[in-house]
Amino acid sequence: MNENPGAESFAELKRREQITNPQSEVVHFPASEGLPLDGGAMLAPFSVAYQTYGTLNADKSNLILVCHALTGDQHAANPHPVTGKPGWWETMIGPGKPIDTDRYFVLCPNVIGGCMGSTGPSSMNPATGRPYGPDFPVITLRDMVRAQARLLDHLGVDQVLSVIGGSMGGMQVLEWAATYKDRVFSAIPIACAARHSSQNIAFHEVGRQAVMADPDWCDGRYLEDGRSPRKGLAVARMAAHITYLSDRALHMKFGRNLQDRDEVTFGFDADFQVESYLRHQGMSFVDRFDANSYLYITRAMDYFDIAADHGGVLANAYAGTKTRFCLISFTSDWLFPTEESREVVHALNAVAANVSFVEIDSDKGHDAFLLHEPELFDTIRGFLTSAARQRGIAGPGAGA
Amino acid sequence: MTMDAPVNPPALRSADTARVDLLLIAEMIAPGSRVLDIGCGDGTLLRILSDKHGVDGRGIELSQAGVNQCVAQGLSVIQGDADTDLAYYPDLAFDYAILSRTIQATRNPRLVLEQLLRISKHVVVSFPNFGHWRVRARLMFGGRMPRTDTLPESWYDTPNIHLCTIKDFLALCDDMGAHVERAVALNAYGTKLVSMPLSAQNLFGEQAVFLLSR
Numbered sequence: 001m002n003e004n005p006g007a008e009s010f011a012e013l014k015r016r017e018q019i020t021n022p023q024s025e026v027v028h029f030p031a032s033e034g035l036p037l038d039g040g041a042m043l044a045p046f047s048v049a050y051q052t053y054g055t056l057n058a059d060k061s062n063l064i065l066v067c068h069a070l071t072g073d074q075h076a077a078n079p080h081p082v083t084g085k086p087g088w089w090e091t092m093i094g095p096g097k098p099i100d101t102d103r104y105f106v107l108c109p110n111v112i113g114g115c116m117g118s119t120g121p122s123s124m125n126p127a128t129g130r131p132y133g134p135d136f137p138v139i140t141l142r143d144m145v146r147a148q149a150r151l152l153d154h155l156g157v158d159q160v161l162s163v164i165g166g167s168m169g170g171m172q173v174l175e176w177a178a179t180y181k182d183r184v185f186s187a188i189p190i191a192c193a194a195r196h197s198s199q200n201i202a203f204h205e206v207g208r209q210a211v212m213a214d215p216d217w218c219d220g221r222y223l224e225d226g227r228s229p230r231k232g233l234a235v236a237r238m239a240a241h242i243t244y245l246s247d248r249a250l251h252m253k254f255g256r257n258l259q260d261r262d263e264v265t266f267g268f269d270a271d272f273q274v275e276s277y278l279r280h281q282g283m284s285f286v287d288r289f290d291a292n293s294y295l296y297i298t299r300a301m302d303y304f305d306i307a308a309d310h311g312g313v314l315a316n317a318y319a320g321t322k323t324r325f326c327l328i329s330f331t332s333d334w335l336f337p338t339e340e341s342r343e344v345v346h347a348l349n350a351v352a353a354n355v356s357f358v359e360i361d362s363d364k365g366h367d368a369f370l371l372h373e374p375e376l377f378d379t380i381r382g383f384l385t386s387a388a389r390q391r392g393i394a395g396p397g398a399g400a
Numbered sequence: 401m402t403m404d405a406p407v408n409p410p411a412l413r414s415a416d417t418a419r420v421d422l423l424l425i426a427e428m429i430a431p432g433s434r435v436l437d438i439g440c441g442d443g444t445l446l447r448i449l450s451d452k453h454g455v456d457g458r459g460i461e462l463s464q465a466g467v468n469q470c471v472a473q474g475l476s477v478i479q480g481d482a483d484t485d486l487a488y489y490p491d492l493a494f495d496y497a498i499l500s501r502t503i504q505a506t507r508n509p510r511l512v513l514e515q516l517l518r519i520s521k522h523v524v525v526s527f528p529n530f531g532h533w534r535v536r537a538r539l540m541f542g543g544r545m546p547r548t549d550t551l552p553e554s555w556y557d558t559p560n561i562h563l564c565t566i567k568d569f570l571a572l573c574d575d576m577g578a579h580v581e582r583a584v585a586l587n588a589y590g591t592k593l594v595s596m597p598l599s600a601q602n603l604f605g606e607q608a609v610f611l612l613s614r
Contacts, residue, residue, distance in 0.1 A: 349478075350488055350489070352493035352494075354476050356470075356476045356477055357479055358468050359467075378468070379471050382471055385474055387474075
């Protein structure tokens with residue numbers, strides 16, 4: 001481990017460049033065009049950083065909005081500017097892939113509250129000239145979605161062909177379809193729910209307490225002090241990472257195998273491979289993610305409850321919707337179990353919405369949506385092709 | 401009641417006689433209507449309906465493999481159970497609800513039929529006729545549970561737990577106050593049986609298709 005874990009690492013400094021000068025397109029909304037937040041505050045000015053893939057057609061009807069998950073970002077289908085690793089959905093987005101960039105124009109924005117160029121707690125607070133830190137207003141998923149709608153306004157796009165995402169991305173998809181019914185032709189919420197469960201709030205609270213218990217968190221002002229709560233954030237990530245997998249996936253991958261040794265050491269080193277793996281996950285995460293962003297975004301997920309925003313009845317949120325829905329869940333996902341998706345399906349049935357629902361048999365847990373699951377690919381390809389046909393968008397090779 | 405007059409029987413005969421009921425059902429659906437197909441399987445009927453009849457089709461299918469196959473083809477299908485999931489739909493959400501060769505596999509056929517008549521203006525039901533002479537003969541002369549082209553499974557692995565005859569089904573409709581708009585019995589070659597008394601249709605009809613409403 002690092003000699004001085006509270007100090008900023010080189011990778012972290014490299015990552016912080018992305019806050020002020022991201023390797024992405026950025027739209028800056030001036031103070032006069034601030035974003036009113038659910039919590040009552042006004043985020044002004046604010047910026048949204050985004051990546052695009054493919055070409056927007058003449059009538060701007062082929063846009064697919066991709067919403068990223070809690071610790072994801074806009075670099076869905078290009079090498080990550082900090083880690084150099086492939087984009088988190090490179091298997092899904094690209095020429096000839098299910099989200100076919102020969103046919104669709106793909107837009108993936110960084111959420112507000114994030115740390116890759118959209119305004120978040122590590123951005124400059126115009127009132128003080130210093131990073132927001134704990135003075136950043138608490139945001140909701142609906143605030144994130146509103147910021148994305150402003151980006152679409154800026155791009156001159158009225159309606160998206162589809163909005164798609166997994167986990168928190170899927171929650172944004174459900175929020176999009178509830179808040180902007182006319183702007184969503186089709187919606188693909190994956191491995192998600194219409195509200196954050198008590199168990200999920202509990203896991204998030206463990207993560208946040210781990211961050212805040214790290215003395216290098218400095219009451220949220222670590223950026224000003226040149227510190228970083230690396231240990232706390234790493235622990236938060238380790239705990240969270242377990243929830244993204246499944247018992248079976250962990251067992252298949254590691255079993256009780258020992259790490260670089262033949263027998264246990266009767267100490268607290270990482271004797272087991274699974275311990276070593278989690279430590280690595282924790283440490284590599286802190287290089288690419290901001291601790292305060294983690295607090296704010298997990299909070300936004302906890303507050304998420306679409307039914308509560310519509311008189312306690314989920315179906316009310318979708319009354320009169322014309323959006324075509326395709327919900328997808330995974331059998332071994334215990335963070336967002338199939339039952340949660342089914343509740344959304346039942347609410348959509350209650351308003352006679354056009355809905356498909358696929359549960360995919362996988363032992364990969366919640367993270368299955370990021371992995372190569374052939375049925376996931378077939379489902380998304382088939383659903384999008386059908387949506388594009390309904391929307392009158394020509395197939396690839398058919399001319400613009 | 402009287403059975404229907406023939407409509408293009410040669411066209412029906414030339415089709416796949418095993419699922420000729422699907423073509424007959426498609427014939428009963430008004431173009432451009434809203435349709436829910438319960439037990440839609442691999443989506444064969446939904447595809448016929450949306451391709452040739454321009455309907456706004458939805459499906460419910462119990463088997464996950466069937467659902468995934470349908471959705472990958474661009475059909476709007478959810479995984480669900482006719483016995484439990486119809487309750488989630490609002491009244492008269494559809495123009496037609498279709499239960500093709502599924503009612504005999506439901507736990508509570510009467511309740512399913514009640515739900516269908518609630519959520520849809522018209523209900524199309526097709527089922528294998530347990531009164532068919534081959535079924536009767538196999539039981540009478542073979543002394544074994546009948547296995548036929550439309551009922552191929554052994555008694556211990558069949559999903560068909562509520563089999564009925566054409567007369568049984570008519571009695572249920574009568575009991576429920578359901579209006580029978582059309583009733584068509586098909587013989588083993590997929591030919592509509594016409595100008596035949598009910599008892600004869602119940603004997604020679606291998607399967608039957610009913611169009612009901614409230």
